[in-house]
Amino acid sequence: MAVTLADVAVRAGVSAATVSRVLNGNYPVAGATRNRVLRAVEELEYVVNGPASALAAATSDLVGVLVNDIADPFFGIMAGAVQSEIGEPTAERGGPKLAVVCNTGGSPERELTFLTLLQRQRAAAVVLTGGALEDDAHRVALTGRLGRLESAGARVVLCGRPPLADTDFPAVTFDNREGARRITEHLLTLGHRRLGYLAGPQARTTTRHRLEGHRAALAAAGLAGDAARLTVRGDYGRSAGYAGAVELLAREPELTAIVAANDTVALGACAALRDRGVRIPEDVSVTGFDDLPFAVDATPALTTVRLPLHEAGVRAGKLALGREEPPADGVVTCGGELMVRDSTAPPRDA
Amino acid sequence: MAVTLADVAVRAGVSAATVSRVLNGNYPVAGATRNRVLRAVEELEYVVNGPASALAAATSDLVGVLVNDIADPFFGIMAGAVQSEIGEPTAERGGPKLAVVCNTGGSPERELTFLTLLQRQRAAAVVLTGGALEDDAHRVALTGRLGRLESAGARVVLCGRPPLADTDFPAVTFDNREGARRITEHLLTLGHRRLGYLAGPQARTTTRHRLEGHRAALAAAGLAGDAARLTVRGDYGRSAGYAGAVELLAREPELTAIVAANDTVALGACAALRDRGVRIPEDVSVTGFDDLPFAVDATPALTTVRLPLHEAGVRAGKLALGREEPPADGVVTCGGELMVRDSTAPPRDA
DNA sequence: CCCGGGACGGTAAGCGCTTTCTACTGGGGG
């Protein structure tokens, strides 16, 4: 039925071993022989049987990429970057790798399930993107799974999340805390004193770090007191931002700024404010986080923190293939850049 | 080293065949035996060797998803939908499948390369998303590759693109022509008479169909004359929209509406207009296409055509796994829905 | 009471490739 190595071998008048060696280029084969083989491959339109070679060589060219939601550009950009990096053939032992993207939807069980599935595929590497769940049971389970993956020969890389305790998997992380501190500081500098915070879901590292940065800035300005009252939680979606802004306004009508955990939440908040006739930034300033492509086109253009998502993905890809050595402590930290745009201004009473 | 089927068999005191049968559930195994096997699997933390079973069974649980750019929500949403569908285990012969997403970046060569890579993996199915290149040589090459994939046992499904000539691969397509016609008609109904068009890249079905729909509406209103002069081409990116709008304004300062090939281009156009002090929609109306999530939060909220991207992806996923029979002609057409928002209004002189 | 057949389980032959290990060749140094 399908063309096999053996068919090519016959056609080229050599042994299967030779064909394999030509195709993998890891053993000397005389020029003439090589050409004969290549021609046979061409003529028969031979395509290697991946599973068979994966089995025989105990390696595959699949790299798993775990994301919360690939439809979200935050993850899309990182996944795309990882893919573009691993798609390039390496010098030694490396045709292009394929990216298997797994949408966990933020569910810890699905995360574990996907890791098992990837282990089953004998993935060459696994990149975990996005914030981690801060749950001890899950952390243990995850550590176990990742450990087994690693001992099965897969490289494990974290991207956009902090290093995993008690492990030394390389990580490319964002300095969420500092970014959040800076953007809140920006608001404080403008003169804001009553700022609400729209936090992400509970028990996520990203959520916590951003919140901590925000609080740190408030504390430095002697404003820690009201922080808890003016913090509303939700998921990272637009409607959570909408609802959160409404709630915040109810709790503190005199609010002059809303700091959102990410751009999407910020947009939801903006929509809520607009619907209530609150002007941005004249009445209330709003900030986002991430600087996804749409932030600049929002109503109004969002002041936010730009995260180098693409670069992080590329680095993660390199680490995943061992093209780059991780630093001694295993952590590559990417800073964010404050992007001041039109959604922030001094408060009216300033 | 790694735990194998044989290890499990020994542990459970049965033969390897029995373990395989328990795991695949496609052959009667007595309850007691089954439990013993399952326990052994558990205790040894056995994980099937995917490549090995793929080799032996001549099937894999990989599904390829080709996209132009996974960072673009247009593709991200479809890819996510495909993935969620194929991630569900099927009744017979079907553990969850994994999605291999391949970023072609719109390059025909990479499209072919990825298809070869997927064939090498013996992918169970391949979903091609996004508009197709209208180039005869490429069409032939593509048809060939897809034919080989299909005869290698992979299902091929088109998603968001029209059926491929001379083939009968099922396709889930968007009615781009009608959507474009409707949105232009909307503008005409508002009284616009001088409309510019920001087209997508040459030789793409999507570009052509949307342009045709636009022109059809113009023709129906007796406005076909100026169409060519008021059409500017670019890629589907934001900066193309920006540049295109500038160009359009230069060609026709009296323009009252700009119809963009998609939301991203529309946003670029909006930015250009804003930078020139042109008000939207008072001075110029702008329309998008696709209704990506950010369209509603744009400045101003974009009038556009909503495409059921998620639904299309799900359908494509079902077709890819044979969970759904394609209609007789092989084409599932998804209509768009006109979303009238704030970026369109009657022209000032109306 | 015997036999046919359904329900299980085992045996073993591959699936298509990689990779030792072995074999052959020709040439240069002893």
Place this chain on the structure above:
DNA sequence: CCCCCAGTAGAAAGCGCTTACCGTCCCGGG
């Protein structure tokens, strides 16, 4: 002039799994 090695090629043993193909065992009908 012979031996040995560098340079190539082949033979064959798996890699870990699936799946015919066969036995067994036990049941119920004739």
